[in-house]
Amino acid sequence: MQVLSIETKPFPDQRPGTSGLRKKVRVFQQPRYLENFVQSVFDSLSGIAGQTLVLGGDGRYYNAEALQVILRMAAGNGFGRVIIGRGGLLSTPAVSCLIRKHRAFGGIVLSASHNAAGPDEDFGIKYNIDNGGPAPENLTEQIHRHSVDIRRYLIVSHPDIDLESNGLFRLGGLVVEVVDPVADYADLMETLFDFDRIRELFASGRFRMSFDAMNAVTGPYAREILERRLGAPTGTVVRAQPLPDFGGGHPDPNLIHAHQLVEMMNGSWPADFAAASDGDGDRNMILGPGFYINPGDSLAVLAANAHRVPGYAKGLVGVARSMPTSAAVDRVAEHLSIPCYETPTGWKFFGNLLDAGRITLCGEESFGTGSNHIREKDGLWAVLFWLNLLAVRRVPAEAIVRQHWAQFGRNFFTRHDYEGLDSAQAEQMLDRLRKRLAKLPGEQAAGQTIQYADDFSYTDPVDGSVATGQGLRIGFESGDRIVYRLSGTGTEGATLRVYMERFVDDTSQHDRTAQTALAELITGAERVVGIEASTGRSRPDVVT
Ligand code: VG1
């Protein structure tokens, strides 16, 4: 089959962000836009001839068209085999699992995660390397360099391949293998968790769970694992059907976007346990009746209880969290006498630590938790970890968290997001603060004294690579903290994220809500940069 070399011109805006390239669907639909980016990825890799690529997406609008283009380009660029999920579906953790299991060269995930989907919404594409994890910064920078220089892309001419049933197809020299998107991932989960104990919990008839797949990719995974393999009643998984527009919602598992689940859990007939996942299946939200578990607390609880779960019974070698994530897990690490690493935002920074065997568990405040079982955060994995703990400890999730606070103290935490800001205004606001940072220590803010103020940078302890400009931190003598950073996953204007944290040891204070306990810091955070004066916004759009 003849490989066509098609002439093209560069686009200036193809720099991957926190997690791949995310743009409006309309941007991706421009002629040559997708092709340019995919070719830039392939041109950044060496030795792809005859190699295996894993390919799949979260089922969102434009996935189907993009998958066919990528298959033809994989053939044009000399890959030997593409493993693709049936229906084009693969969750982000499943892609990571398949890359590792089949020793693939890498993988491509089509997703904009929790961003809304549809013709006027978002699309995204992300490359993962042979360890199953997101491309590290040096590779994403190389992809960007190729994208601004690109002159041609390579493709073959071939009709669309039928992805609706398992099977083998030939596309010139390329073998396309359509596989069950769920089986390998579900098998991996069985090796980590005590499925017998969890099955007993569901069989007892005294435990009711609700899992909200938010009409995104986790529906088929949750149905297979929770309802088929673990025997939870049919209907445990709600909104299980992946839809191209996610049913019109934002598949973001938080208190705002998963509000149906939250209302049910705060209503008169709550389930005993509830969870939700995001568009591509890597995030998780965990709820008990009338009780929300902050992701930073969830990570700390999993770390403190890991020895009760078969896959982690030997103990943890170390843990890591992204810088804005609460330091709750740091206290557990100290208690266990294991190292705790603080990385920039985004899963790509955990990869080296996991590969080097320095950490077992890691997580982010943005509803992401994971372990060394793959190289992505993993929504259902976190849910199964919690189910395993509930099955072993036989107390409600709330009791587990409250006991944890009683032992370790509570890290009150909140994140305030201001979305769709004017990019220039938002950047100028943070630039002004950046210039003042050096003078801030010793000054007063939020009714207390500032101890340090800096722009977070990270030196990877494994390969020495440095990431700068990862968020502005203001730390107080009390240990309280405010962090400001701009999102790297949005597609419209800028999103300001303000993270606030206070540690409280006194158990009698643990019943307060985070917004009350952090009120001073919230006001202080506004005063330090003047969010309203700079952006015209008097309150955040999303509070988690
Ligand atoms: C956000 C989160 C970050 C997460 C990233 C990708 O990035 O804050 O913790 O790793 O999304 O997650 P940002 O730059 O917008 O703050 V996902 O589930 O969207 O792939």
Ligand code: CO
């Ligand atoms: Co996601």
